Amino acid sequence: MNKDKVQIFDTTLRDGEQVPGCKLDTAQKLIIASRLDEMGVDIIEAGFPVSSPGDFLSVSEISKIVKNATVCGLTRAVKNDIDVAAQALQYAKRPRIHTGIGTSESHIVHKLNTTKEDIIARAKAAVAHAKTYVEDVEFYAEDAGRTDNAFLAQVCEEVIKSGATVLNIPDTTGYCLPDEYGAKIKYLKENVKGIDNVTISCHCHNDLGMATANSIAGAINGARQIECTINGIGERAGNTALEEVVMVFKQHPYLNLYTDVNSKQLNEMSRLVSDSMGMMVQPNKAIVGANAFAHSSGIHQDGVIKNRATYEIIDPLDVGVNESSIILTARSGRAALAYRAKKVGYELTKVQLDIVYVEFLKFADIKKEVLDEDIHQIVEASKCLQA
Ligand code: KIV
Ligand code: ZN
Numbered sequence: 305m306n307k308d309k310v311q312i313f314d315t316t317l318r319d320g321e322q323v324p325g326c327k328l329d330t331a332q333k334l335i336i337a338s339r340l341d342e343m344g345v346d347i348i349e350a351g352f353p354v355s356s357p358g359d360f361l362s363v364s365e366i367s368k369i370v371k372n373a374t375v376c377g378l379t380r381a382v383k384n385d386i387d388v389a390a391q392a393l394q395y396a397k398r399p400r401i402h403t404g405i406g407t408s409e410s411h412i413v414h415k416l417n418t419t420k421e422d423i424i425a426r427a428k429a430a431v432a433h434a435k436t437y438v439e440d441v442e443f444y445a446e447d448a449g450r451t452d453n454a455f456l457a458q459v460c461e462e463v464i465k466s467g468a469t470v471l472n473i474p475d476t477t478g479y480c481l482p483d484e485y486g487a488k489i490k491y492l493k494e495n496v497k498g499i500d501n502v503t504i505s506c507h508c509h510n511d512l513g514m515a516t517a518n519s520i521a522g523a524i525n526g527a528r529q530i531e532c533t534i535n536g537i538g539e540r541a542g543n544t545a546l547e548e549v550v551m552v553f554k555q556h557p558y559l560n561l562y563t564d565v566n567s568k569q570l571n572e573m574s575r576l577v578s579d580s581m582g583m584m585v586q587p588n589k590a591i592v593g594a595n596a597f598a599h600s601s602g603i604h605q606d607g608v609i610k611n612r613a614t615y616e617i618i619d620p621l622d623v624g625v626n627e628s629s630i631i632l633t634a635r636s637g638r639a640a641l642a643y644r645a646k647k648v649g650y651e652l653t654k655v656q657l658d659i660v661y662v663e664f665l666k667f668a669d670i671k672k673e674v675l676d677e678d679i680h681q682i683v684e685a686s687k688c689l690q691a
Contacts, residue, residue: 320533353392367396381430390437404444442470449475478511486521505529571624602637632674659688
């Protein structure tokens with residue numbers, strides 16, 4: 305069966321950069337954009353040009369250097385936003401304007417204080433205006449996750465008629481369950497005229513920890529673009545994590561979906577974004593966390609030393625990590641100690657290992673983690689090498 309490509313739309317430099325304290329300057333953004341381009345992402349959302357002169361400059365400079373990816377600028381459904389975005393994108397080889405408006409009851413009534421008819425009129429006008437500048441126009445229905453499906457379908461149908469090429473269905477508040485979000489995409493596929501001529505995009509936030517699950521559910525139900533950020537950074541609890549999406553498709557080939565991202569660059573990319581923003585990655589973060597390939601309990605270590613796949617579903621080399629690590633703690637067993645001792649030059653016999661292990665446990669009960677230099681000290685202290 306032929307596999308379908310899911311386009312990766314990276315919004316690290318727009319939604320990701322909205323994280324408090326994580327502002328990047330243009331030089332830093334240029335480095336990240338060129339690395340994203342090299343890594344194989346399909347679309348780079350470079351910023352929100354009307355929001356500040358700095359963002360305008362970044363989008364404009366990124367447009368000049370990106371070689372392969374589409375460069376996208378965000379706007380509200382406001383004529384001036386679109387004019388400014390078009391200007392910022394003028395040097396892009398493949399420019400895209402991303403425009404949209406809130407469609408949920410909460411947005412229509414409380415945020416915009418208007419009517420459904422007005423929302424449709426503004427959405428159509430924004431897409432039609434963007435279309436006067438670029439062929440590739442993405443429309444977002446903000447808070448689509450909490451928008452009634454029938455109205456959402458109506459909005460989508462109307463913006464397709466105005467020329468939208470991509471329909472973004474954001475779960476802006478991270479509220480949906482995977483089944484519900486998947487069903488929403490399926491509903492649109494089945495009820496919107498012209499939907500097969502456009503790309504449906506998932507843009508899921510992580511407020512309930514389900515952003516990746518929701519995006520995958522969307523793709524299984526027909527979406528062919530996923531909006532995500534490196535390390536899952538973004539507003540509040542963040543966005544769908546790019547590295548998770550890429551590895552889900554890679555590790556589950558029967559889904560018959562793939563991306564063009566070179567997964568071997570994921571670890572380095574994660575560090576680049578984390579260092580540039582000064583935002584630490586939680587150690588237990590999937591794929592790119594410091595502990596993602598670290599084993600510390602005796603039972604797991606014994607299994608991994610015998611065969612890595614016993615406790616690892618991903619080969620660390622596939623994401624740019626050189627090897628799995630066996631961490632020595634008071635929970636480690638003899639197999640782990642023998643393995644690490646061998647790495648620093650001690651080939652211990654069974655009798656020697658028994659002696660060193662007693663010494664090791666005394667040490668490990670005091671220290672949280674036993675390091676290479678500690679192993680030398682423990683082996684010497686156990687006076688076992690004559691045994
Ligand atoms: O979360 C959201 O709805 C957004 C849109 C602006 C695409 O970020
Ligand atoms: Zn968002």
